[in-house]
Every structure is written in structure tokens, then in C-alpha cells.
Amino acid sequence: MKKRLKGTWRAFVILFIVGTLLIQSGCGFKDIDKRIFVLSIGVDHTDNEEKPYRVILKLSVPSGSLKESGAEYTYLIKESESISTAIRLLKTETDKELDFGHAKVILFGEEILHHDYREIMDFFLRRRDIQTVSWVGVGKPSAEDVLTAEPNSEMAGSHALFNYFDQNGVESQLIVTTYLFDFRRRVLEKGIDPILPILIAKENNKRIDLNKSIVVNDKNEVLTLNEKQTAIYNLLTNNIERLDIRVHNEDVNFTVAIDTANVGYQLITEQKKKPIIEMDVEMIGIIQEADMITNPEKLRAYSNATSKTVKKDVLETLTQFQKNEMDPIGFGVRYKATRLPNNKRNQEWQSLYPEVEFKINVNATLKSTGVIE
Amino acid sequence: MSRYFYYLVFVNMIANVVASVPKILLLEKTEGAILSMVLALPLGLVLCYIVAKFFNRFPGKGLPEIMKKYLPRWFTFPIIILIAFGWFMAGMITLITYSFLLKRFLTPDMPLVWITAIFLLFISYGILMKTSSVLYTVEFVLVCCLPVIFIIIIKAYTTAEMEWDFVKESMMYVYRLPTFSALAASTYLLLGGFNLIIFNRFFTKRKQKITLLQILFLGIVAFGSLFTTYFVPIGLNGFEGVETISYPWITTSDALRLELGIIERVLFVFLILYLAVSFLSLLIHWHVSLELFRSVIQIKRLKWKEKNLVPYIIIGVFWIISLQLTKYLTEHQLTIYTSYFFDGLLISFIAMVGLFWFILRRAKA
Numbered sequence: 016m017k018k019r020l021k022g023t024w025r026a027f028v029i030l031f032i033v034g035t036l037l038i039q040s041g042c043g044f045k046d047i048d049k050r051i052f053v054l055s056i057g058v059d060h061t062d063n064e065e066k067p068y069r070v071i072l073k074l075s076v077p078s079g080s081l082k083e084s085g086a087e088y089t090y091l092i093k094e095s096e097s098i099s100t101a102i103r104l105l106k107t108e109t110d111k112e113l114d115f116g117h118a119k120v121i122l123f124g125e126e127i128l129h130h131d132y133r134e135i136m137d138f139f140l141r142r143r144d145i146q147t148v149s150w151v152g153v154g155k156p157s158a159e160d161v162l163t164a165e166p167n168s169e170m171a172g173s174h175a176l177f178n179y180f181d182q183n184g185v186e187s188q189l190i191v192t193t194y195l196f197d198f199r200r201r202v203l204e205k206g207i208d209p210i211l212p213i214l215i216a217k218e219n220n221k222r223i224d225l226n227k228s229i230v231v232n233d234k235n236e237v238l239t240l241n242e243k244q245t246a247i248y249n250l251l252t253n254n255i256e257r258l259d260i261r262v263h264n265e266d267v268n269f270t271v272a273i274d275t276a277n278v279g280y281q282l283i284t285e286q287k288k289k290p291i292i293e294m295d296v297e298m299i300g301i302i303q304e305a306d307m308i309t310n311p312e313k314l315r316a317y318s319n320a321t322s323k324t325v326k327k328d329v330l331e332t333l334t335q336f337q338k339n340e341m342d343p344i345g346f347g348v349r350y351k352a353t354r355l356p357n358n359k360r361n362q363e364w365q366s367l368y369p370e371v372e373f374k375i376n377v378n379a380t381l382k383s384t385g386v387i388e
Numbered sequence: 389m390s391r392y393f394y395y396l397v398f399v400n401m402i403a404n405v406v407a408s409v410p411k412i413l414l415l416e417k418t419e420g421a422i423l424s425m426v427l428a429l430p431l432g433l434v435l436c437y438i439v440a441k442f443f444n445r446f447p448g449k450g451l452p453e454i455m456k457k458y459l460p461r462w463f464t465f466p467i468i469i470l471i472a473f474g475w476f477m478a479g480m481i482t483l484i485t486y487s488f489l490l491k492r493f494l495t496p497d498m499p500l501v502w503i504t505a506i507f508l509l510f511i512s513y514g515i516l517m518k519t520s521s522v523l524y525t526v527e528f529v530l531v532c533c534l535p536v537i538f539i540i541i542i543k544a545y546t547t548a549e550m551e552w553d554f555v556k557e558s559m560m561y562v563y564r565l566p567t568f569s570a571l572a573a574s575t576y577l578l579l580g581g582f583n584l585i586i587f588n589r590f591f592t593k594r595k596q597k598i599t600l601l602q603i604l605f606l607g608i609v610a611f612g613s614l615f616t617t618y619f620v621p622i623g624l625n626g627f628e629g630v631e632t633i634s635y636p637w638i639t640t641s642d643a644l645r646l647e648l649g650i651i652e653r654v655l656f657v658f659l660i661l662y663l664a665v666s667f668l669s670l671l672i673h674w675h676v677s678l679e680l681f682r683s684v685i686q687i688k689r690l691k692w693k694e695k696n697l698v699p700y701i702i703i704g705v706f707w708i709i710s711l712q713l714t715k716y717l718t719e720h721q722l723t724i725y726t727s728y729f730f731d732g733l734l735i736s737f738i739a740m741v742g743l744f745w746f747i748l749r750r751a752k753a
Contacts, residue, residue: 032509143492143493143496146642146653146655147639147642147643148642148643148644148645148652148653181647194549194643194645196549196639196642196643197549199625199629200551200554200624200625200626200628200629201626202629203626203628203629203632204554204626204627204628204629205628253548254548345551345553348551348553348554348557348627349553351557351560351627352553352554352556352557352559352560353556353560354560355560355563356418356560356561
């Protein structure tokens with residue numbers, strides 16, 4: 016009898032504990048049909064002093080089945096003094112809870128970069144639900160145009176912008192991908208400058224172009240990189256291994272497909288001498304296209320021509336960076352990383368960088384002329 | 389030593405990656421954090437070796453039994469209470485840190501006190517278990533979690549975004565003199581072996597002696613975990629950017645992306661894993677604390693249906709203090725007080741070595 020009483024007592028205690036878990040209202044769990052997912056966030060700068068930010072949210076419209084739905088999106092747009100106020104106001108414009116957990120693309124209008132973009136960056140980082148692995152980019156003519164663009168190739172259930180950046184879809188030498196955390200560390204660190212891809216909406220917002228990029232330095236100055244410079248940037252930072260290079264040789268013009276590339280550099284500073292950056296570029300590839308019959312015996316000559324072309328391109332790009340006091344590759348960090356700190360390495364580097372001389376060794380090896388000679 | 393000894397050490401190493409240790413170290417990044425870690429490694433290993441060696445001499449006995457046998461009662465009582473309180477604080481830090489983390493990242497709409505209370509509910513059951521059951525729990529959970537943690541760490545080292553130039557930049561500060569708080573925080577990673585003061589009751593076999601080879605193995609693991617704790621957040625968040633982050637490792641894990649994994653955002657996997665490991669750490673610390681309190685506070689009359697109520701009363705006190713502190717502390721205060729706690733802990737552990745030596749002398753006499 017006593018034993019049975021003990022059993023009931025124990026059951027009662029357990030029931031009580033489970034019961035208290037039920038009455039706690041805390042979790043605030045909302046079902047998936049009460050949520051609407053934000054796919055990408057855009058921020059444009061308006062010229063209005065009082066409401067400088069124009070926030071655009073791209074939302075995916077939930078639908079019953081995959082077959083009948085096209086790609087359907089809806090947009091929420093609000094101008095406000097800060098992003099969080101805008102979002103608070105936008106919340107009242109939908110009947111569902113805005114969920115930022117799947118927001119993977121953040122776009123800024125170019126004008127934002129000329130103003131205090133640090134404050135905006137702060138918002139995205141401080142919020143816990145926005146991933147720091149979301150991609151950051153610059154929209155042209157405005158972030159709104161790019162976000163509202165709906166490319167024809169976009170399928171139901173997939174967001175074209177995600178495919179651009181995610182290296183599972185397109186893979187291209189011309190696309191720079193910058194994660195939010197990467198953007199942050201480049202902004203905060205002196206000696207490496209943030210670089211962002213530029214997305215251009217074209218043809219009545221039916222197409223998005225993504226082959227240029229933009230560098231911002233500490234003084235909020237920007238430098239736009241064209242296709243070639245973007246490719247060179249990607250090559251120099253070892254972001255890509257495959258790239259195409261057009262080579263103009265005296266007798267034959269050809270395009271080379273590089274499949275392995277490796278770049279390393281050294282910083283040499285000696286007293287009373289010009290600082291030198293010595294860069295080694297190793298490339299292996301094949302000929303992909305030529306305007307006449309190629310001679311396999313002359314592969315070495317073709318390789319040399321390739322090396323020369325790449326060397327010229329790299330030098331041009333680096334000088335361009337240097338002239339504009341931009342440092343997206345992070346020479347400044349390398350400078351600090353190879354010298355003992357003395358609390359003024361940053362200033363030292365700033366005075367050294369304009370004087371740096373680039374020595375570039377390119378070693379391109381062409382292995383084959385492709386399927387035909 | 390038996391494998392359970394390693395579990396005790398490993399839990400301390402792993403659990404503190406998310407807690408305050410990296411934050412304290414990164415605060416000292418331009419002030420000799422690296423040299424402190426280098427010093428902490430031999431210091432921690434020596435302490436670990438001493439404690440293991442000491443308890444090897446008394447198989448199957450915890451510190452309270454040994455002290456009662458060889459030392460006077462007026463001396464034993466305050467010392468044990470003090471040690472028990474230290475272990476209680478260690479567990480408390482894990483508890484509050486993790487409650488804050490959960491509130492921030494997993495269940496933002498849930499009241500903080502509720503999170504702590506649910507934690508406490510399970511912990512209360514856990515620490516009342518037998519010592520051997522606690523160790524079995526630890527083994528099971530660790531075996532489940534360690535492989536995944538290992539994969540995440542490998543991922544962190546091999547991701548393309550890991551910028552070694554930042555790591556090298558931080559390494560340039562290697563010549564700065566070590567600071568005490570950084571030294572104490574990094575030594576704490578290695579002090580898991582001290583849980584033997586209670587868990588030695590489980591190690592009854594005489595043969596299981598600690599060897600130098602085993603210490604070397606612990607040293608390699610400790611080196612790896614210290615290196616990872618400190619340098620991976622720098623490599624992923626930038627040398628100058630890392631100091632303004634509240635939870636360095638949480639932000640670091642969010643910078644990882646398993647493109648084709650089941651869950652793309654590593655942060656959530658990481659949080660759940662560390663929830664498990666922190667739970668273990670809390671379980672171990674509070675089990676030790678409870679057993680220590682129990683060994684000195686014995687009120688025979690306090691009985692209800694032939695069950696002594698003392699442990700339940702102690703747990704009640706644990707609850708009250710934890711809930712009050714959770715309500716009172718802010719994140720910043722927590723980091724600062726944790727740092728103070730580590731400082732005090734290092735000193736008192738060195739004092740504890742003195743105590744061991746004293747007991748050994750008495751035992752020989």
C-alpha cells in the first residue's frame with residue numbers, strides 16, 4: 016500500500032512539472048503559415064535628410080503547390096530614419112510575421128557607400144537572425160531596381176540572386192562574392208578594404224548583370240572595377256582557379272582557359288629603398304579558342320605570350336588600386352602580419368603604399384592546344 | 389588512467405570554448421595573450437599531473453574522505469566548504485553564460501528566468517545521480533558530440549574565408565609579456581582533472597596510474613584546443629574586428645557555411661552541440677559541489693520517510709542563488725566577474741597543491 020502511494024506521488028510530481036512546461040507562454044512559436052520569409056533586403060539612400068534610408072524587402076509568397084505557382088514575390092518598401100524603424104513599420108503592412116532567417120542577400124544602393132554605411136552594417140550584424148553568411152552587394156541604378164528585377168530564367172522556389180552568388184549555380188571569374196562577416200572585417204580592419212559586387216538591372220528589370228565590382232576605402236571613396244579588373248582581383252586573391260584570358264600575339268590571337276592558378280606575394284621593405292611587392296603567379300591551362308591553326312611545337316611561345324599578357328593586366332590593376340589608395344587584396348594586413356607591432360604600423364603603411372613598386376612574375380604553362388591543333 | 393579521466397578533462401576544454409575564455413583572451417590580444425597561453429600549457433599540465441598522481445595514491449577515495457582521515461575536523465570543514473563553493477561558482481558561470489546565449493540566439497521570446505529554470509530542472513535530477521551514472525552520462529553525450537564538433541573545427545580551418553594574414557598579425561604580439569588574467573583563463577581549460585576530488589571515488593583500481601605519455605597526449609589536445617579557441621575567431625573575424633564581438637565563437641561559427649549540409653547555417657548546429665557539452669560541464673561541476681557540501685553538512689535529524697533532506701535543501705539553495713544572479717547580472721558584468729573568478733581559481737588551485745603535499749606528509753608519518 017505504501018509503495019503504491021509513493022508511485023502515485025511520483026507520477027503526480029512528474030505531471031506537475033510537465034504541466035508547468037505547458038503553461039509557459041514563452042517560446043512565442045509561430046507556425047510556418049503565420050510567417051512570411053524575407054529573401055533579400057535592400058537599402059537605398061534617399062536625399063531626404065529626415066528619412067535617409069529606403070528599405071526594400073523581397074518576400075516570397077507562399078503557395079499551395081510547387082506546380083501551379085510561378086515565381087511569385089511581393090515587395091515591401093518604406094522610407095525611414097533608420098532601418099529598424101522602417102522594418103517595424105513594414106511589419107504592420109503584412110498579415111504575417113516577417114522572418115529574416117532566410118534572408119541571404121543584402122543590397123546597398125551605391126549612394127549608401129558615400130555616406131555612413133557602417134551604421135547600416137551595424138544593424139545587420141547586431142540582429143541575431145540575419146546570417147553573417149549572407150551575401151552583400153551593390154545595386155545599380157538602385158538596390159530597389161535589382162531586387163524587383165525578376166529574371167526570366169528564375170524558377171519557382173529558387174531565388175535568382177542566390178544562384179548568382181552561391182557557387183553551385185553560376186561559376187564565373189567575374190563574380191565577386193562577399194559575405195557579410197567578410198565585409199565587416201574588411202571595414203573594421205585597416206590595411207584591407209571591402210570589395211562588393213555590383214548588380215545592374217537591365218532591360219526593364221528582366222535581367223541582372225553581375226560582372227563588375229566596387230571597392231570602398233577608409234575615406235568612403237569608391238573605385239569601380241571593370242570586368243577585367245574584377246577577374247584579376249579574383250585571380251590575385253585565389254578566389255577562383257578557372258579563368259579565361261584573351262591573348263594577342265604577333266601571329267595568332269587566342270584565348271586560354273586556365274584551370275589551376277596559384278598566387279603568392281611578398282612584401283620587401285628595406286631602409287632607403289622603394290618598398291617592393293613581389294608577386295608570383297602560377298597558372299596552368301590549355302588553349303580554348305584561336306583564330307588560326309595553332310602549332311603544338313610553339314606551346315612554349317604561347318605560354319610566354321600568355322604570361323606577358325597576364326603580367327600587364329595584373330600590373331595595370333594593381334597600379335589602379337595604388338593610385339586610388341585602395342587595397343582590396345590586403346597588402347596592409349600582410350605588412351602588419353610580417354612586422355612586430357609598434358603601434359603605428361597603420362600610418363607607416365599608409366605612407367609606404369603610394370610608393371610601392373610591383374614586381375610581377377607570371378609563369379603560365381599551356382599544356383595542350385585542346386581537342387584540335 | 390581510465391578513459392573517464394580524459395572525459396573530465398575534455399569537457400572542461402570544450403565547454404569553455406563558447407564561454408568566457410576566448411572573450412577574456414581576445415581582450416588581451418595586444419597584451420600578451422599568446423605568451424600567456426604558451427605558459428598556461430605547461431602550468432596546466434603540471435597541475436593536472438600532480439592531481440592525478442595524488443589521487444592515484446588513494447584509490448577509490450575522494451578528497452573529503454582523505455581529509456577527514458588525515459586532518460583535524462576544524463581544518464577540514466572550512467576548506468571543503470570553500471572548495472565546494474568554488475565548484476558551484478564554476479558551474480554557475482556556465483549556467484548563466486549559456487542561458488544568455490540561448491536567450492540571444494535560440495529562444496529570444498522566452499523569459500530568461502524560465503530558460504535558467506528549465507536548465508536547473510534537468511541539472512537537479514542529474515547531480516543527484518550516483519557518481520558512476522554521472523560519468524556514464526558524460527561518456528555517452530561526449531561520444532555523440534565530439535565527432536560533429538571535430539568536423540566543424542576542421543571546416544573552420546579549411547574554409548576559404550579563413551584569412552591567415554590576420555592570424556599572423558595577431559602572432560606578431562607574441563613578445564608582449566603575459567598577463568595574469570589571460571594566463572588564468574587559459575589554464576582553466578586544463579583544470580578539468582581537478583574534478584577527481586570527488587570522481588576519484590569511482591576510480592577504485594590500483595593499477596591505473598597516470599603516465600607521462602598520457603600527459604603528453606593531453607598536452608597535444610590542449611594545445612590544439614587553445615590554438616583553435618584563440619586563432620580561429622581572429623582568422624575569420626579580422627584582428628581588429630574581433631574585439632567588439634560579444635561571443636567570439638558564436639559569431640565565428642556563423643561565418644561557416646555548410647553549402648550542402650543538412651543545415652546550412654552552422655550556428656544552430658554549433659549551439660545545440662555546445663548546449664550538450666555545457667550541460668555536461670555544469671553537471672560535473674555541480675555534482676562535485678553537491679557531494680562536497682554533503683560530505684561536511686550532515687544533519688541526521690532532518691529526515692522525511694527515511695530520506696535525508698540535506699541534498700534537496702542544498703539544491704534549493706543552488707536554485708535560489710542561480711535565479712537571482714541570472715536576473716541581476718548583465719553580459720558585461722558576467723565576463724568581468726568570470727575573469728576575476730579564473731584569477732582566484734588559479735591561485736587557489738596552486739594552494740590546493742600545497743594542501744595535497746601536506747596531506748601526503750601526514751599520510752607518510
